Structure formats: C-alpha cells, structure tokens
Amino acid sequence: xxxxxxxxxxxxxxxxxxxxxxxxxxxxxxxxxxxxxxxxxxxxxxxxxxxxxxxxxxxxxxxxxxxxxxxxxxxxxxxxxxxxxxxxxxxxxxxxxxxxxxxxxxxxxxxxxxxxxxxxxxxxxxxxxxxxxxxxxxxxxxxxxxxxxxxxxxxxxxxxxxxxxxxxxxxxxxxxxxxxxxxxxxxxxxxxxxxxxxxxxxxxxxxxxxxxxxxxxxxxxxxxxxxxxxxxxxxxxxxxxxxxxxxxxxxxxxxxxxxxxxxxxxxxxxxxxxxxxxxxxxxxxxxxxxxxxxxxxxxxxxxxxxxxxxxxxxxxxxxxxxxxxxxxxxxxxxxxxxxxxxxxxxxxxxxxxxxxxxxxxxxxxxxxxxxxxxxxxxxxxxxxxxxxxxxxxxxxxxxxxxxxxxxxxxxxxxxxxxxx
Numbered sequence: 001x002x003x004x005x006x007x008x009x010x011x012x013x014x015x016x017x018x019x020x021x022x023x024x025x026x027x028x029x030x031x032x033x034x035x036x037x038x039x040x041x042x043x044x045x046x047x048x049x050x051x052x053x054x055x056x057x058x059x060x061x062x063x064x065x066x067x068x069x070x071x072x073x074x075x076x077x078x079x080x081x082x083x084x085x086x087x088x089x090x091x092x093x094x095x096x097x098x099x100x101x102x103x104x105x106x107x108x109x110x111x112x113x114x115x116x117x118x119x120x121x122x123x124x125x126x127x128x129x130x131x132x133x134x135x136x137x138x139x140x141x142x143x144x145x146x147x148x149x150x151x152x153x154x155x156x157x158x159x160x161x162x163x164x165x166x167x168x169x170x171x172x173x174x175x176x177x178x179x180x181x182x183x184x185x186x187x188x189x190x191x192x193x194x195x196x197x198x199x200x201x202x203x204x205x206x207x208x209x210x211x212x213x214x215x216x217x218x219x220x221x222x223x224x225x226x227x228x229x230x231x232x233x234x235x236x237x238x239x240x241x242x243x244x245x246x247x248x249x250x251x252x253x254x255x256x257x258x259x260x261x262x263x264x265x266x267x268x269x270x271x272x273x274x275x276x277x278x279x280x281x282x283x284x285x286x287x288x289x290x291x292x293x294x295x296x297x298x299x300x301x302x303x304x305x306x307x308x309x310x311x312x313x314x315x316x317x318x319x320x321x322x323x324x325x326x327x328x329x330x331x332x333x334x335x336x337x338x339x340x341x342x343x344x345x346x347x348x349x350x351x352x353x354x355x356x357x358x359x360x361x362x363x364x365x366x367x368x369x370x371x372x373x374x375x376x377x378x379x380x381x382x383x384x385x386x387x388x389x390x391x392x393x394x395x396x397x398x399x400x401x402x403x404x405x406x407x408x409x410x411x412x413x414x415x416x417x418x419x420x
Contacts, residue, residue, distance in 0.1 A: 001028040005042050015045070018052035019062055020100070027103045035319055035332035044096030050077075051097055065110055070097045121164045122155045132203050142270065142340070150181065150196040166209040171217035174201070182221050190221040231359060232370040233351070238263050240354045250330040253309075253317035255346055258327060260306045262347060262364055266371030266389050269340035269347075269364035276324045280310065289390065298390050340364070 002015055002025055015024060024045060031041045051070070054077050055062065060069065078093045104110045130148050133139040139147065157177055158169060174197065181193035201215035233241070242259055245252035261267045261275075271289050279288040285302045302310075314326070319334035328334045337343065344363035351362055372389060 001025050001032070002045070005038060005045065015049055018049050019055055020048055020052040023062075023100070023103055023107065023109065024048060026107065027100055030103060031099060031332075035321075035334050037332075040332075043092040044099055047093040047096035048100045050093070051100070062104070062109055065101065065104060067101065070101065073097075122152075122159065125164055126152055126155070128207075129200065129203055132206070133199070136206075137199070140270075146192060147196040147199050150193055151200045153177075153181070154197065154200065166204055169204075169210060169214070171214060174214065174217040175219050178218055178221075194218050194221055231361065231366055232373040233263070233356070233366055235374075237351075237354060237356065238367075238370065241350045244350055244353060248316070250317040250319075253313040254327060254330055255350070257306075257309045257313040258343060259347065259350065259367070260309050262343075262367035263370060264303060264306050265300050266368045268368065268390070269343035271390075272327065272343050272364075273325070273337045273340055275326045277314075277326055278324065280326075282307070282311070298387065300388065 003012065005028065006012055006015070015021060018024065027048060028041055028045055031044060036044075051073060054073055055065070074094060074097075101110070105112055126148055129151055130144055133144045133147060154177055155164060158173055159165070178193045178197055182190040185192065198215050198218050201210065201218070204210040205212045205215070242256060242263075245256040245259070258272055261272055262269075265287065267289065275287075275289075279290060280286075280302070281288065285307065287300045287302045288297060289300060290297045310326075317330070318326070319328055319330075319332075321328065321334045323334070323336055325336035327337050329337070344365075347367060348363040351366065352358060356362065368389065375384065375388065
C-alpha cells in the first residue's frame, strides 16, 4: 500500500526505516477503506512517519505511545499550520496520529483506553441514576443526557464538593432549584427542569434515599400551549429550499432526501437519523418509522417523489459501507450522522439561506409543522394528523386547530367592544 502512494526511493526508504513501519501499511489500508482520498492518506502517513522519527530521537518505544505522549510531541515538535486556527497544532498531524493510535490499539501494540472509575459518591450516584433511566424507565439517549445534566446541576447546587446526603434535601430547595433553571428557558423549554427533577426524585424514592411525596414539591411551570402558532414554511419556500440541493454532489443528494422526508412526511430529526435500509419497503412503497419518540412503529406511504430521491441517494451518492443507517456523512469517515442536531442544523441553514426570518425554533420541526398545516388546510382530521406525525395524544395535535380559520370563525363570539 505504501509503494502505491509514494514513488520516490528516498521517501520509501524513510518509511522502511521508521520504527512504526510494521503498522504504517495497516494505517494506510484502514484510511483507504474509510474512503479517504490518496492525498489525505499521504498526509496522515507523513504525520505518522515524522512522529516515528521523534520517537527514535527521544528513545521511546512504540509500546509506550499514548495520547499523553502524542500531546507532548505536538507541543514540542509540531509547528502551527497557517491553515489552522491560531493556537492549534498542525491539523494533519493531530488527526493522523489519532488514527495511528487507533491502529496500534486494534493490533494490541498498546493497551486499550482504561476507563477511570468514578471517584466521588456524586459521580457514582449519577451513573446509577443513568442506569435506572435506561434499564427501568426505558428513556431514550437524548432524554438520559438531559436528565443527567440537570441532576448533576442539582447535586452541585445543593451539595457542592461535599458528601451527598439526600436526606437533607427539602421541598424549598427543590422548588428554588427548578424555578432558577426554568427562568433561563422560554416556551416549552421551561418544562424540562420540572420533568427531569421529578424523575430524579422518583429514583431517590425508588432507591430509598428520600421519603415518598417530595416530588410534589416540584412547581408546575405555566405554559400556554396554544398561545402561539407553530411557524411553518410556505409551499413556495419549500421548493426554494429544495432547489438549493439540485446538483448531483453527494452532499446535495443526501440533504435533498432528508429535506423531502421532513417536508413531505413530517419526520422528526431523530427519526431520520435512525432510519435504516431495512425500513424502506421499495416494492410496497412504504416507510417504517420504528424508533419514534414514543417507541411505537408507524407506517407512512412513500410517494413517488420521495421514493425517487431516496433511491437516487442510495444508488448514486450514499457511501458504500456496512453501516445499516441510511444517512451518512458525505465525507470520510463515512459514519452515521452524529445526531438529530445534524439534521436540524442543516434544515435551519437552508431556511435562513432563502431569507426565512430567524427565530428560536427554526429547524427540522419547522418542516414538521408545515406537513401538519397542509393536512389541516386540506380537511384532514386531527386523528389523521396525529397518525402521520406519530403523536401519542390528540392534545399535542390540538395546536393546529388554529389553522382552520373557517371553523374558528363559525364558533367565534362577537367582540363585546363593538367593531374597531
């Protein structure tokens, strides 16, 4: 593999003499399998070879390589690259050496990363709480992250660096903490702290750390559900957004397919991230959404338009990997999308690029509201809207009642102040 990347005899001799020589071929092959271009592979190999020379000068063996040693090397021997942000070491050196460490661990040349055990009672309690959320409550990953983050803030706020004594937790402490957290949020975000802290208190009751009933101290945050109409995108703006991704590049093919799933089927961002190849019934024209927020499966019709764009992405633009997820990074390494935020960020940037007014809740959900708005405007029942969007409760769908202006006009009472 090395000989196919470098042709000069002097360069090849340098690689042959490197103390890392037995592993450079594996490094190059692994990078090639992940889809990196030859130029990038050469740059990463060059970074590894320079590091090998530094090891020889420092009289350090390959078995001693770890993240701390590489950090020391980057600080001492690598000059900042002009294309990198100020204060950062050479981009290729940092990334290439991270790949080298991975190869060395896979070949068991260096030991695997040791997981540091939790050092404090607070850390051990937080781990137990997260395990409870997973194994008992069945909470999704994003929910667990949010609840644990709020639980950590509660621990720090009440106990600081001292011992964790839940018996000292009083109702006024709980109420004050929840109110402070809610004051930093707006809209439905104000409900996040009360819900998470109730989960914390239920776990403490379950584990016997506090008495039952303390969860009643969590104040309810008032939030007028139907005070504002969800923002949605007009038909013309949807087409303008889709026209941003008309070219045949892998990025455009992927983003156009994602936007069509948002704008035509109303999928959630996390549902798109979790879609797998097996979820598409090409012959039957159906899409199975198996990992919805409420953990139920729903089946949506796959229109000709959405099916054609999905097929184009899968056949022509999707990287050839063993990953079962449909949507992957369009540049190597070809991993699945990092999370729902990747979809929401892409959707938000697309909307802003066509001149859509900025706001706090612009993103993937804006297109979801568009689907609901279109269905209500065409006479769909709330039950039909709820089935398509995957709402567990019709109360969630009830906000779209305000879109049916004719029905609202029929039941509206005259204004007592007269015409103005």
